[in-house]
Amino acid sequence: MYTSDRPVILLGCGRLGSALLEGWLATGTLAAERLIVLTPSNKTAAEAARERGARINPPEAVLAEAASLILAVKPGVWREASGPIAAALAEDVTIVSLMAGVGAHSLSSVFGKRPVVRVMPTTAVAQGRGVAAVWSNHDNARAAAHALFDPVADTVDLTDEGLIDAATAVAGSAPAFIHAYVEALARAGQAAGLDAEAASRLARGALRSAGAGAETGAPLSDLIARIASPGGTTEAGLKAQAEAGLDATAMAAVQAAVARAKALGN
Ligand SMILES: NC(=O)c1ccc[n+]([C@@H]2O[C@H](COP(=O)([O-])OP(=O)(O)OC[C@H]3O[C@@H](n4cnc5c(N)ncnc54)[C@H](OP(=O)(O)O)[C@@H]3O)[C@@H](O)[C@H]2O)c1
Incomplete structure (x- = not known):
């Protein structure tokens, strides 16, 4: 269960991002007021979250409040999508990447020393019945990912980042x-x-x-x-x-x- 008072930013509200939003709100993992969603187009799941108090595309200054940034955009656009917001984030924000194929090393080239955790979930997180592989070098980042994903998925820790592709x-x-x-x-x-x-x-x-x-x-x-x-x-x-x-x-x-x-x- 996510207990921090600080918000979580969801970057990308497509198939997986929407499934996560639905799962978090349905299971009470995260209060809607703790959610910030960044999306270029209107999404049903984001609008439903907005009605419950989530902030959709708020002013950039708000992003500094967040404890975690969830990257749920396609691997081909993540640099372009992250570039404009990276500087606005707190130095201790945890980068939670759901993207296939993008390694921690690449993520650090944009997010600097901020701790990174990679999570590979299924869209059944929407029903609170997903499965998610989790890998990180940082204990706190891994714990942050577990707080967000344990309520909606069977989480499986991986010892080596190289295993994420197999997962x-x-x-x-x-x-x-x-x-x-x-x-x-x-x-x-x-x-x-x-x-x-x-x-x-x-x-x-x-x-x-x-x-x-x-x-x-x-x-x-x-x-x-x-x-x-x-x-x-x-x-x-x-x-x-x-x-x-x-x-x-x-x-x-x-x-x-x-x-x-x-x-x-x-
Ligand atoms: N789908 C799965 O089952 C699954 C499972 C595990 C991991 N993943 C990973 O999850 C990621 C997303 O996959 P997906 O299937 O959800 O893809 P998707 O449905 O295409 O969603 C990606 C979303 O990113 C949004 N986006 C594009 N540019 C953006 C920007 N600059 N700022 C914010 N949002 C932006 C798109 O918005 P628009 O709709 O407005 O273009 C789109 O809604 C991928 O990296 C994939 O590897 C997916």
Whole structure:
């Protein structure tokens, strides 16, 4: 829980920034009056926060009050977006970067000696059910990130910044990989005779059911074993999917996302 009296600045209110705003306000992690949102265009989540007392694009002098700056802009624009505000920030502000591919070293080239923490969350923070990898060299910065993300995500500390790219692939990007798999399942269901709507609803329901199982915290192997009775239909499907290259598919997706994160670094 975030206990500082000082505000938090959210730079960027797109898909992830909006999800965070929603999650923080829904869980009471942060009182709306503690929030400053910097956004070039109107956003529904920012307007909802404004109604509850958040400050949207306030005068620059206000930025000096903040204890943390959350960078939720795209890696390609962060320098341009941060440049104008860096000088207005307090010297002790914690830089919390959610960006894929932008290293602490690059961040320090703009923010100087201010402590940096990198966090890689999923957009399910909006529902208070995300997952977030956290890395920092600074204990206080890591603690600040935990105060902001523990209420909305299962936070996983990384010991090495080099692992952030892998965490980005396995957590930040992977919900999309899984949704794409569910779409493929629905197409396979159609090929097996279901109509499009039934196939889609059944596949989404399967995703929800898998999610409910995962939420129990039981080992994934146990969750699989509970469904796959020996000699049954699930076992046959699992065997076919392994033979068709499930591991190779997951490996290719993770390796491509890691490579992309490295290429984004600037
Ligand atoms: N989406 C995810 O699931 C996810 C997961 C983990 C990490 N991330 C990271 O989160 C970051 C944002 O991703 P996203 O998916 O949320 O992207 P997005 O939807 O494109 O949001 C980026 C936002 O940045 C805003 N922006 C651009 N220039 C700005 C400026 N000068 N000042 C303030 N805001 C500015 C844009 O405003 P306009 O809309 O007005 O152009 C846009 O709303 C990325 O670095 C990404 O690596 C995303």
